[in-house]
Amino acid sequence: MMKMNPNFLSASIGLFALMSSATFAQGPLTPPASGDSVIGPDAALSTGTPVPFMKTLHEVEPRMPISQPASAAAITINTSGSYYLTENLFFLENGISIAADDVTLDLNGFAVTHENLVDGGSAIILQSGVSNITIRNGSIAEGGLLGTVFNNGISSSSNVTNVRVTDLHVRNCANQGIELPKTGGTIVKRCQVRSTTGTGIEAEIVSQCTVNEADSSAIDTRIANGCEVLGPGGILAEVASHCRSTVDGTNAAGLAADLVDDCEGDSQSGKGIAGLLVYNSRGECASGDIGIDAEIVYRSFGQAVNSTGIRADHGVAHSMASSSGLTGTGIRGQNVTNCRTFSNNLAAGILADQTISFSHGNGGSITGVTVIGCSQQLGAPITGTNRFFNKPLP
Amino acid sequence: MIDSSSRIRQSVASFLFLAAAGAVLAQGPLLPPTSANGTIGTVPPISGSGIPQGSMKTLHQIEPRTPVSAAMTISDPGSYYLVQNIAVASGNGIVITAPNVTLDMRGFTVSSTASPAAGTAVLIESTAEQVTIFNGNIRGNVSFSGGSPGSYSGSGFLHGIRAPSLNSENLRLEDVSIDGCLGDGINLEPGSGSGFGGNNSIVTTCLVRNVAGDGIRAEIVEECVVRRCGGNGVTALKASHCAVVTTGSSGVTSEGINASVLQSSIAESPQRGIAAEQAVNCRGAGVSQEGIVGKKLTNCDGSSSQGAGVSADIAVNCRGFSFFGTGLSAQTATNCMGENQSGINGRGLSASCAVNCYGESLSGAFGLTVAGTVSFSTGKRNGGVAIEGGNAIGCTVEGTGSVSVLTKSLGTP
Numbered sequence: 001m002m003k004m005n006p007n008f009l010s011a012s013i014g015l016f017a018l019m020s021s022a023t024f025a026q027g028p029l030t031p032p033a034s035g036d037s038v039i040g041p042d043a044a045l046s047t048g049t050p051v052p053f054m055k056t057l058h059e060v061e062p063r064m065p066i067s068q069p070a071s072a073a074a075i076t077i078n079t080s081g082s083y084y085l086t087e088n089l090f091f092l093e094n095g096i097s098i099a100a101d102d103v104t105l106d107l108n109g110f111a112v113t114h115e116n117l118v119d120g121g122s123a124i125i126l127q128s129g130v131s132n133i134t135i136r137n138g139s140i141a142e143g144g145l146l147g148t149v150f151n152n153g154i155s156s157s158s159n160v161t162n163v164r165v166t167d168l169h170v171r172n173c174a175n176q177g178i179e180l181p182k183t184g185g186t187i188v189k190r191c192q193v194r195s196t197t198g199t200g201i202e203a204e205i206v207s208q209c210t211v212n213e214a215d216s217s218a219i220d221t222r223i224a225n226g227c228e229v230l231g232p233g234g235i236l237a238e239v240a241s242h243c244r245s246t247v248d249g250t251n252a253a254g255l256a257a258d259l260v261d262d263c264e265g266d267s268q269s270g271k272g273i274a275g276l277l278v279y280n281s282r283g284e285c286a287s288g289d290i291g292i293d294a295e296i297v298y299r300s301f302g303q304a305v306n307s308t309g310i311r312a313d314h315g316v317a318h319s320m321a322s323s324s325g326l327t328g329t330g331i332r333g334q335n336v337t338n339c340r341t342f343s344n345n346l347a348a349g350i351l352a353d354q355t356i357s358f359s360h361g362n363g364g365s366i367t368g369v370t371v372i373g374c375s376q377q378l379g380a381p382i383t384g385t386n387r388f389f390n391k392p393l394p
Numbered sequence: 395m396i397d398s399s400s401r402i403r404q405s406v407a408s409f410l411f412l413a414a415a416g417a418v419l420a421q422g423p424l425l426p427p428t429s430a431n432g433t434i435g436t437v438p439p440i441s442g443s444g445i446p447q448g449s450m451k452t453l454h455q456i457e458p459r460t461p462v463s464a465a466m467t468i469s470d471p472g473s474y475y476l477v478q479n480i481a482v483a484s485g486n487g488i489v490i491t492a493p494n495v496t497l498d499m500r501g502f503t504v505s506s507t508a509s510p511a512a513g514t515a516v517l518i519e520s521t522a523e524q525v526t527i528f529n530g531n532i533r534g535n536v537s538f539s540g541g542s543p544g545s546y547s548g549s550g551f552l553h554g555i556r557a558p559s560l561n562s563e564n565l566r567l568e569d570v571s572i573d574g575c576l577g578d579g580i581n582l583e584p585g586s587g588s589g590f591g592g593n594n595s596i597v598t599t600c601l602v603r604n605v606a607g608d609g610i611r612a613e614i615v616e617e618c619v620v621r622r623c624g625g626n627g628v629t630a631l632k633a634s635h636c637a638v639v640t641t642g643s644s645g646v647t648s649e650g651i652n653a654s655v656l657q658s659s660i661a662e663s664p665q666r667g668i669a670a671e672q673a674v675n676c677r678g679a680g681v682s683q684e685g686i687v688g689k690k691l692t693n694c695d696g697s698s699s700q701g702a703g704v705s706a707d708i709a710v711n712c713r714g715f716s717f718f719g720t721g722l723s724a725q726t727a728t729n730c731m732g733e734n735q736s737g738i739n740g741r742g743l744s745a746s747c748a749v750n751c752y753g754e755s756l757s758g759a760f761g762l763t764v765a766g767t768v769s770f771s772t773g774k775r776n777g778g779v780a781i782e783g784g785n786a787i788g789c790t791v792e793g794t795g796s797v798s799v800l801t802k803s804l805g806t807p
Contacts, residue, residue: 104501
């Protein structure tokens with residue numbers, strides 16, 4: 001009978017075990033076959049011993065890494081998949097071009113910057129016709145060495161569809177900040193844009209974004225929700241809710257939207273809010289233009305200097321307006337009811353093309369075809385072809 | 395003297411001891427480094443001899459979730475993530491049969507080339523509940539072929555994401571894009587029309603395009619876009635900040651948005667734009683039916699070719715336009731305006747009670763019609779009846795129309 005050296009045996013067992021462990025630590029390089037159609041997390045760790053189901057590094061980070069390209073040349077993504085940055089990237093002209101459908105690009109908290117002697121290019125470009133694109137989580141900015149900037153942060157063809165951009169900072173663009181078509185199913189959410197010569201953000205839905213110092217429109221969208229804007233450009237939207245816009249230094253409207261709910265619009269020399277239906281909102285112009293200008297206004301406040309606090313083509317109801325200066329009017333509408341105005345004594349308080357009812361003026365005058373149940377505290381007497389149940393000046 | 399079997403036992407024991415020690419150290423101490431140590435990061439574990447030290451992490455600790463790399467059934471609770479695009483030629487993509495499952499699509503795409511279109515990209519079976527799916531794409535080759543009502547054709551999945559059972563409760567879907575299905579895009583509620591099974595489902599920030607059936611069905615739908623949809627665009631108990639364009643499809647109902655509570659949304663449909671119990675700050679455009687219809691509408695704008703632009707029990711600060719129908723129709727209308735282009739029954743604004751309103755008909759029947767009382771309002775119908783109906787108080791006429799009411803007072807001409 002052959003005798004085995006016990007030391008050799010124990011060493012062999014240990015070595016074999018280590019080799020086995022080393023062999024299986026990363027698991028197989030091929031994924032489980034589709035025929036193995038049931039999986040669960042216990043399969044890999046149920047015994048407490050590493051088994052072939054241990055993860056590979058690819059399984060830990062399966063996405064495609066993007067690193068700094070040689071010569072700072074543009075990168076083109078032409079295969080569907082999920083990509084992420086591994087470092088800050090800089091480019092001489094264009095940055096990352098997406099030319100395939102079904103692409104997710106995670107900037108992974110890194111920045112894409114422009115380094116050249118002159119401005120130019122776009123940090124991220126969506127090529128013609130691509131769809132199902134997501135870009136998220138990072139920054140786009142001017143270069144740190146030469147300080148040159150991209151023309152556009154994100155630019156796209158007009159026929160891209162299903163695009164989502166979230167959690168980006170974009171700063172200093174010679175043209176647009178984030179530019180997506182408004183009719184393609186595009187959303188920009190939780191993004192911040194600062195200092196663009198063109199539009200700050202353009203997309204179908206813009207939600208919870210801030211834009212500062214956009215020379216053109218700060219936000220141009222179909223639905224604006226919970227946005228805040230400050231600078232030369234204001235908000236353009238079909239529907240705006242819970243937004244605040246302050247236009248400084250230009251005559252652009254603070255907020256121009258068809259439907260406005262729960263918003264604030266301020267402008268230095270343009271309309272505070274320009275809309276069709278304005279509800280539950282406040283608009284103010286600091287000098288020479290209208291506070292709120294709409295077709296109908298309800299439960300809102302307008303303020304102006306040498307202009308009209310609230311002007312409506314048709315009804316104004318349950319609202320309040322203030323106008324100061326020599327030529328201002330508190331409220332001007334077709335029919336006005338249950339409103340209150342403060343205005344300079346020389347200016348009109350409430351001026352209606354048809355009927356004013358159950359309203360009160362402080363300063364100016366109340367003038368309509370029919371005036372019913374109104375009162376005047378200061379200013380001129382109430383005038384109208386038909387006057388009923390009014391309280392004259394004290 | 396020690397015999398060989400004893401040595402073997404000792405060797406095995408020694409190995410097991412070392413293996414156990416290794417297993418203990420592989421996990422590192424359970425306590426975090428003390429603040430006196432001062433450094434927390436990647437340097438301490440890998441800067442020394444190259445030998446794993448106590449603070450090394452296993453790959454499982456770095457990514458504890460379960461990878462999914464092919465079409466399959468998830469039958470155990472847990473957290474899963476895609477590691478690559480998954481493409482199938484037939485059947486379903488991923489089927490979830492277990493409760494308490496989170497599936498992170500991690501930016502990847504589940505696609506199908508099945509022809510004819512069949513299967514569901516992610517199917518939530520009746521045994522699954524408390525499921526979250528996020529961050530990915532679903533792709534088929536179904537496309538809108540044009541026409542009105544629209545027609546759709548192509549290969550791919552029948553449905554995008556679907557939970558057909560009443561038992562699948564607490565479902566959440568976020569940041570998913572779907573393009574090209576021959577059935578529904580996202581349907582997390584069994585039933586049809588506005589009937590819901592109560593699955594407590596939430597869908598946010600999703601994009602759906604080129605689907606022949608319904609776009610999105612869930613209890614709450616927020617910040618979603620549906621375009622090129624043959625059925626209903628968004629059906630929800632509560633929806634907000636959604637944009638929808640439906641094309642209609644032969645033999646199916648195609649409303650833009652149907653919701654109990656709706657906020658700040660836009661919808662266009664060849665049938666009805668928006669149907670809501672309550673809607674605030676919404677715009678609906680229809681063709682054969684209403685632009686927007688609801689019980690209580692505030693600050694809403696509706697337009698339609700054949701139906702009423704706005705139809706409501708209570709309308710506040712709304713505007714409606716209809717080419718052949720009534721611009722705005724309501725039981726009570728406050729600070730509203732309605733316009734009608736033409737039609738023998740066309741009215742600008744029609745209400746039981748109207749206050750501070752404006753109704754205009756260009757060449758239809760009446761500018762402003764009230765069954766009860768209209769006060770402080772204006773009607774316009776040049777060469778026709780500007781205000782028609784019951785009791786008019788403090789009303790006026792714009793243009794050359796007349797007033798035809800039972801009683802009038804306080805300056806009504």
